[in-house]
Amino acid sequence: MTQASESHNGLPTEIPSCALLQLLANSLVLSQTAPYLSCYDVLNLAATARPFRFLVYHTPNVFRRLELGNVKTAQFDIDAIDRGGETWRNVQLDENLTEDDFYSGPLRGIFSNLRRMDILRDVQVLSLDGLSVTAELVHDILVDPAYSVRILSIRGVKNLNERKLRGALQYACRSSRPRGTPRLKGLYVFGPRDTVPALAAAHEGSGSSSPTSPATVATAWNNRSQKALSDALAEEPEAWYVRRGSQFPHRISSEWASTLVACSGIVSFDSVLCTGPRHFNSPAWGTVNTEALDAAASSTAPSVPHFSVATHSLGGCASCGAAPEGWTVWGEEVVASRRESDGRRTSESCMTDLARFPLLAPPPMHSASLRVAMCPAGQTVRSRLPFIPTVKQQKARFIPRCFDCIRDRYCGGCHRWWCESCYIGPRASSPGGYAASSTGPDSVSSPFPNTSAASDDNAGLVSKIRDGVCADGKCSLGQR
Template sequence: MTQTCESDNALPIEIQHSALVQLLANSLVLSQTAPYLSCYDVLNLAAAARALRFLVYHTPDVFRRLELGTVKTAQFDVDAVDRGGETWRNVQLDETLTEDDFYSGPLRGIFSNLRRLDILRDVQVLSLDGLSVTAELIHDILIDPSFSVRILSIRGVKNLNERKLRGALQYACRESRPEGTPRLRGLYVFGSKDTPAASAPKNDSRSPSPTSPAGVAAAWNDRSQKALTDVFAVEPEAWYVRRGDQLPIRVSSDWASTLVACAGVIAFDSVLCTGPRHFNSPAWGSVSIEALDAAASASAPAVPHFGIATHSLDGCASCGSAPEGWTVWGEEVFASQRDPDGRRTSESCMADLARFPLLAPPPMHSASLRVAMCPTGQTVRSRLPFIPQGKQQKARFIPRCFDCIRDRYCGGCRRWWCESCYIGPRASSPGEHAGSHAGPDSAHVFKSCWECGMNCKECIDHTQRMCQRCGGGYCLIHNEGSNMVAVCPSPGF
């Protein structure tokens, strides 16, 4: 093997480049390899030889996926312009420079260069995570015909006016929009940006010899450390595998109306809550809203007509399901909407896709929404190789907002009770509301934990952690090891 490598290195540079050109001339090899290279590496490859430059700049799939989060010229490390008289040094600002031009200057410069090289029209999956992105720049991506972006990721960006962004999205998805617009079909905006892969450790000239006992021990330590790092780096897939809170930041309630306006046009990395208290729920009208409002906590706000889902749940701890049912990947809800030839219409397909969130990271080799939404291991255009239908388990979850699980969800064990099994902590008896129980345990009425506001049969034991006079108590997390509630913090006790 050593002799072969030495003989290959001894070949003339022209022959080595020719072999690489012949390999990359296969469009399948080039399109599958380019997404794993950074922009810097792709441009260096194009500068190596004229033949490679021709392949890189004349193959559309090379720049189909563009990630600018690691590009140095795209970084923006300057604070806000107006800092109360702060003196700027080595910076010349034009009087006609707008705030958008200032904050989006690095990205607009890159887009201008890509447009000049006739590359911008080939970009279909664009990642701007962590950069300085303005709402005006997103508006240009939506309406400018020079952009062909179908999936956009702006997670963890800076200097973004969300109110203007919501207005731009609603305007782009209006009913009177021109046919074929917007080209954008998927937007990653709620999740956290992807963590970069850990770089390989640098070789140290002072390290012991690989053949010495110390060198062998060091090598095994490095392997163990790498194995542990890889194990902890694998995070369960959002929504379908990982339960509980899915969004790392607090999301404004105004986003729900934006998701309603963009339904069937642009998909997001979250979905609308399907709780029976919302108009879009399949179970709307099946649960008494007056009973839920009467049994809710005094501090609970009114539930809006639409809500954005922030939690992924399993089935109810009592009945194993939910009034609205499960969201199952691949399940057709609007299958009856078909054209005269028996084929499903594009409107019904997009309405089906609006029920599923985009999964991180954005797809590597495709700009299809189904690929971006498909859970790992599923056969509906799955990201993994084909799995026999008989051995495949359905990927499903129940999307809920916090208002629809308030007083009925435990943050410790991530179990919850649906509206049909548990009305709320203020229900006085099991027979107060027809078809419902007074709580997780029908013999006792549990209030929420005084610290975290959660309630669960296992987390608040009525014999050890619950006050018999007021019905409140501490959960296992905030119990601090005591066997009984010593002091009742409720007023009047």
């Protein structure tokens, strides 16, 4: 057999003789298929033959998305760090080994191999969920020019020092940073790891070997398809825009708020800042009497910080159907003002700051764009044309709040809540409370001039929430 030569378009002549090669020779097909395969499988494909190697290593975006959570060599299963004389990956553990070198050793070894194979520079979406990730490793991803990661997922990782991570993020987003840095634009860090539904076995409950007859094969694949469909239907609703209530299974440190403020407009996260009227960043800040709210709050309620990370997604207020700060609407255009050279201020329509929107799980499969990572299901990535909602397609919107801003006014069962303009709090008319009136025990002095004076929602005598659920006892648990 003569040695194969390359055609004028740079592709080996073996491609037309193989159906799989002919299919993968289409760069669009290969780049859209590769994200569903593990890095191990893609490299094995490249090792099968020279034409496959040519396609894998010379097609753009094959390694654009890299998920290492299911790679065996990336797992960290060592418990202790100071076992003298023990060898780990052919490296002697001694006193010169730093903590970061130890805990990030598996991933640094993989990144070193990818850099040597000239693959690391192509990775734009990197998922390290559940692995051993240190703050120093994330710092290297932020500042090292060898990395081109734009979206990073480190949810549920081990050995991560969050204090050092926050410092690394604030340093990377400092005002004196070099131009064009950091390359990282999105970070998944607060949410839980993505659950991968397991397909049912071809012969669930049977001890027979692999099927041989066409009928048996058809039955096996039909069962697997039904199981896959059931798993897809059983998936949780989309975070923030569909799923109401708490969005995270664990508590988020209050120190993350200053990091989100420092990274605003530079790096986005899978959460946003709370927009309650008590925070400085809220559009409704200064429009609500915070003294009345503090006086009507429960005795155990702490003071609300200037900035806070949103942990709950809410719908409209149970009374007015909205919120003092308004909705966070995907694709909504805002009017931004700018000052001209002559001092006049003009207004122009522009897209809303992306810092208002959270990253949605899972990380995008075929793009490294922030808009794609933030775009809710059924919505357009760019809303340049006027959006006309239909019966089947409405605007995706939600109200982000921290727990301090919904304390004593949110039901954890049915997710109903009452905004600050409609309901002051459970102690609004208690002895010594802000709203206590000298004219009688049933009269309430409302601090909100724009609300109805006769509204029962501001009475305070009838508490809306008791022990975290509706006080009227009509809460429908589990309603979304």
